[in-house]
Amino acid sequence: MTTATSVQATGRPVPRRVAIALLAGILVTGLLSACDTPAEPADEGGAGVAIDGLEPLEVRNALIVTSDGQTGAFVAGIVNNSDQDLTLRVTLRGETVVDVEVGASSTLSYGGEGLTQPPVIQNLDAAAGSTIELGFSSEDGSDVREQVPVLDESLDYLRGLAP
The missing domain is CATH 2.60.40.1890 (PCu(A)C copper chaperone)
Incomplete structure (x- = not known):
């Protein structure tokens, strides 16, 4: 049985599942940051x-x-x-x-x-x-x-x- 791998910048192989999980995490983070989620309300109380x-x-x-x-x-x-x-x-x-x-x-x-x-x-x-x-x-x-x-x-x- 062979496991698919990709190569890191260091030249060492990374298991394909780890690479896919990392890419999925980056993709989900990018997609969620593009959502139109409301920001925290600004403190409008002034300087006091x-x-x-x-x-x-x-x-x-x-x-x-x-x-x-x-x-x-x-x-x-x-x-x-x-x-x-x-x-x-x-x-x-x-x-x-x-x-x-x-x-x-x-x-x-x-x-x-x-x-x-x-x-x-x-x-x-x-x-x-x-x-x-x-x-x-x-x-x-x-x-x-x-x-x-x-x-x-x-x-x-x-x-x-x-x-």
Whole structure:
């Protein structure tokens, strides 16, 4: 009984079944890559960070916009998923820099065209391109610390937001 073989680039024979399996794998991979499969959805949340652990409040896309590194605008979307008005407190180095009341079952968005003007944080001492640790707390006693990006106005949607 003889086994059909093909020759590798090294000159050594390869059993025909192995060669066929390798070619089939390459062919299937090529065919599947040509399929119109949907790509993973893009993260459209922006350049900020989500602050978790404050339920029923949600803080999304939190960031600071600055032009001088000393004062910055607090940009974020804040969602109140409860049936009561709630206050979100933001601290920097232990000092309260933002206190915002969010109405029951509502969303407050700071920054951007047609949105609420963002609160200004003084004594930021953080250059664009860095991060700064902010504290976030809600009335139920939740207290979360998170590194928040500090950006300049080079992104289109941040233009005009720096104080």
